Amino acid sequence: MVWHELAPIAPAYMEIANSPWLWLSTVPVVLAVLLQATLFLRRAWNDGREMGLSEEKLKTGFKTGLISAIGPSVAVLAGMLALIATVGGPVAWMRLTVIGSVAFELPAAELGVSQFGYSLGDEGITETAYATAVWSMTLGGTGWLLVSAFGTRHMETFRTKISNGNEKLLPVISAAAMLGAFAYFLSGEVTAGTPETGSVAVGGLAMLALLHLADSRDIQWIREWSLGIAMFVGLLAGVAVQVTVGGWW
Template sequence: MLSLASTPAYLDVANSHWLWLSTLPVVLVVLLQASIFLRRAWSDGKEMGLSEEQLRSGFKTGVISAIGPAVAVLVGMLALIATVGGPVAWMRLSVIGSVAFELPAAELGVSQFGYSLGDENISETAYATAVWTMTLGGTGWLLFSAFGTPHMEKLRQKMGNGREKLIPVISSAAMLGAFAYFLTGEVAAGTPETGSVATGGIVMLILLRIADERDVQWLREWALGTAMIVGLVVGVALQVTVGSWW
């Protein structure tokens, strides 16, 4: 734990002006990629025959749906800032967005020198090792995404074996499997996590049911973000009040 009375000396390096400047280009590249993807999605949508209203509705839905995950990343960033400093936390969560990976990676780096995150006497070499561990450890899925994504559509078509009706089923099953993989780890983690997942799922089902019955488009757009935020609030409330029962 970090001491309230004093700040570890390595954080002077971790929050230096030079480190802020060195991480800025990485974040700018992420913002550039996002703007390129948005422009391509908009232009491709028009080529597919989508109207301006449909495009704006899709954009608004995407922005609203990103609120929940953004809140979770922001909370994780606060923990990361306290241990590795603002610049590195800003850069790493802009690229990867997973504090569940970044904190253990940083801990693994400093532990090679006999330290633990938050120790006041962490050396500059140990801190640099932590940053390299976080950076190099996260390159695997970035490289896989870069070189593997162009071939995913061919793989999906091959799995469908020429039967067009199977392709949506395969895509839906893959998406459900991915979400289930992440959710099972959270459900088994403790009572707050289980309550958060269950509440978010129930809220999502209720909102979508109401939206379908009353044909309320804006409710469909806000359903995912609302379910995530409610789930987070319930999880925090359970952690503060009853703690974890397993």
């Protein structure tokens, strides 16, 4: 009797959110993403050979990309646990397979159910409110997919026009674009609070130290693991700041 009183009661809509039919409906989407990743990997490998890259360099690039993906994957996995508790396993699996942004998915789902006066996790959420949340997540993420589908082929032409035909500027423009993208994502974290600021600062310093060590001693494996190690060190630093001093702002 005490157990029934203490045990949390799952909202009624979660029966639909975790239904077998919904699991089956997400499988084609996930398979399409896996097929796409396989085709991209195969194309990149073949193009690398055509460009004259050696097998050693191709394997090094593959390992570097694989290792660098570990950090972001852990963050997505942690976010998926939160998303599973609110919209169910199938939708969380499908959405984070396609987009991978918990920072978008959770607010989109909250926006959907809020139109009916609910908040995620409420016991009284109806099936209609849940369906609206799923549609909000799906339709809200189509913009990124459409830009990727119809705009990617024009990116190289656009980059060439910016460089005005100067091939020496192309690596500079590409590096500047990457730095701008990282700076955009980090700017919100730096101002989010003390733990976030500490995490970014320590992670950045760790990355610089690892790259300096790799270049000065010509250690290839450090170059490959540098991003993953720096992200992990930054994560530990953020947790340490949160536990010891908390947030100052």
